[in-house]
Each structure stands twice: as structure tokens, then as C-alpha cells.
């Protein structure tokens with residue numbers, strides 16, 4: 001269990017659970033409602049109980065990779081998940097194609113590697129999106145700049161200083177899986193029993209890094225498309241691996257969108273420069289759009305705040321607000337439908353039909 005990251009905060013949570021007569025495990029793979037769960041007795045293929053399915057208020061209540069779960073073993077291969085234990089952290093984004101819904105990326109993780117490769121994939125705005133969801137979840141981000149073998153040293157330096165200029169507090173590591181440059185540093189920062197999640201677009205080299213760290217090919221990788229220079233979405237599910245040094249890593253499929261959910265704090269923590277300026281605005285509910293005495297707009301006009309940073313900040317804020325409205329509307333509709341249903345039931349009882 002210790003090998004699976006059974007330490008720190010999660011130990012305290014698990015110690016308060018009633019586990020007598022049950023098995024404890026960690027979800028290592030998730031395939032549409034089928035899970036692989038690692039326990040002290042080995043890996044089991046598991047499904048959730050009907051009870052868990054019906055009591056779940058949304059998909060987010062279903063087990064996710066990284067979850068600690070309470071199980072009953074059925075035979076030497078299969079098990080049933082009875083309960084998902086409380087999570088220490090929950091990395092989430094707006095679900096793609098399901099309006100007003102949240103999708104869980106991974107849970108009980110300590111650090112997230114935000115992976116971007118040099119070249120077409122490099123995008124500071126996207127890094128800020130990832131930072132916002134990590135900051136919302138209280139997960140420590142680390143930026144990994146990959147495929148540095150493809151460019152010259154001076155180009156690497158200019159990318160690094162572009163990141164540094166805009167994102168001050170977050171560690172940045174540059175890496176090549178081809179020359180193995182940077183691996184020494186990467187291995188040094190990986191802590192025993194800590195869980196790390198790899199995030200990034202398809203084709204940036206996430207699975208390649210996992211294979212290198214694992215020392216064997218545990219994940220399939222494939223060439224990026226020559227015509228579009230985009231990845232081919234090779235990894236299709238999330239999976240957790242224990243490394244030889246006992247760090248735990250989660251590989252994830254490349255993400256196209258990192259949509260904001262209903263949480264302001266992640267964005268505020270990401271844009272600390274804007275947040276500290278906003279304390280000087282004349283109105284304390286200033287939206288920094290057109291108000292008089294807005295310190296953010298003043299900094300923007302004076303060239304002290306980059307318009308790119310400001311634009312992305314406003315865009316993420318709008319997305320977050322839109323998501324919050326969608327959720328509120330859905331809830332209202334749900335309640336109205338509930339009321340209507342109850343009224344019909346009551347009328348039926350009264351008229352006995």
C-alpha cells in the first residue's frame with residue numbers, strides 16, 4: 001500500500017474509515033465504468049455496486065484514477081467497489097460536450113506536470129489554463145518543456161525567459177527524451193510516495209517520459225502527424241504507474257480543451273499580478289473592464305501589464321462565470337421539474353387516480 005502512495009494526508013483519511021472485513025485499493029486504470037484496482041493482494045478488475053451508481057449525484061462521484069476505494073473481492077481476479085474514499089485533491093475541467101458538467105481528470109494527486117513541447121505546441125495562454133485548474137485543486141504545478149533536442153540552445157533560452165517573464169513562481173524543467181537531457185533533474189525532484197499527473201496536448205511526449213522513468217515500455221507512443229504536427233491521441237485512458245523510485249505517475253490522454261469550471265480561486269492564484277493590482281481599484285467589485293479608477297486598466301495603459309495576460313485573464317473569468325450560470329440554470333430547471341413532479345404526485349393522491 002505504501003508503494004501506491006499510502007502516506008501523508010490520505011493515511012489520516014483512511015484511518016477514520018471502517019474497513020474491517022473489506023479490502024482497500026487504489027484505482028490504477030479507468031475504462032468506461034470498469035476499473036483496475038491495485039490492492040495488497042494484486043490487481044483486480046472491478047465494477048461499482050448498483051448502490052454506488054444510483055447514489056452518485058454526477059459522474060464526478062464515480063471512481064477515478066488515483067482514488068482510494070473500499071472493495072469486496074469476488075474471486076482471484078474480480079472485485080466490487082463499494083465506496084470511494086474521500087479525496088485529498090481533485091483535478092477538474094469543464095466536461096467536453098456536456099454543458100454545465102465537470103470532468104475529473106485525476107484525484108489524490110500532489111503535483112501536476114504541465115507538459116508542452118517546443119515548437120507549435122508552445123502556448124503561454126494554455127499553460128495559464130492548466131495553472132488555473134491546478135491552483136483550483138490545490139495541486140502543485142511544474143512546467144515541463146519537452147523535445148528540446150529539436151531547437152538550438154538560444155531558442156530554448158528565449159522560451160524559458162518567455163515563461164519566466166509571465167509565470168514567476170512555478171518551477172520549469174526542460175527535457176529531451178531523445179538525448180535524455182534534463183532527466184537527471186527530473187528524477188531528482190520526483191518524491192517517493194507522491195503522486196504526479198502528466199497533463200498536456202496529444203503528442204508532446206507524456207507517455208514517452210513515463211516509459212523512460214519506468215525503464216520499460218509500459219505505454220504506447222506514436223509519431224505526431226507530419227501534415228498538422230499534432231499528436232494522434234495515442235493514449236486513450238488514464239493510468240497510474242509506480243516508478244522504481246516509488247514515485248507514482250499518472251499518464252493521461254492529450255487534452256484539446258482545458259475549460260474553466262465554477263471556481264474563481266484558481267484563476268486568482270494564477271494571475272496574482274492582476275489580483276494585487278485589483279486591490280488598488282476604486283471599486284472593490286471592479287471587473288477591470290471599463291470602470292473609472294481601475295488600477296488594472298491603468299497598468300495596462302501604462303504598459304506595465306501585458307495585454308496578452310490581461311486578455312487571457314478576462315477570457316478565463318468569462319468562461320468561469322458562464323459555467324457558473326449554466327450550472328445555476330440547470331439546477332433551477334431540475335428543481336422546477338422536481339416541484340412539478342411532486343405536485344402531480346400530490347394531485348394523484350388527492351384524486352386517487
Ligand SMILES: Nc1nc2c(ncn2[C@@H]2O[C@H](COP(=O)(O)OP(=O)(O)OP(=O)(O)O)[C@@H](O)[C@H]2O)c(=O)[nH]1
Pocket residue numbers: 146147148149150175176177178179200201202203204205206207208209220221222223224231232233234235236252253254255
Ligand atoms: N524529438 C523528440 N521527439 C520526442 C521526444 N519525446 C517524445 N517524442 C516523440 O513524440 C511523439 C509523441 O510522443 P508520445 O509520448 O506518444 O506523446 P503523448 O503526449 O503521450 O501523446 P498522447 O498519448 O496522444 O496524448 C513520439 O513519436 C515520440 O517519440 C523528445 O524529447 N524529442
Ligand SMILES: [Mg+2]
Pocket residue numbers: 206207208219220221234235251252253254
Ligand atoms: Mg500518451
Ligand SMILES: [Zn+2]
Pocket residue numbers: 278281282286287288289291293294295296297
Ligand atoms: Zn479594476
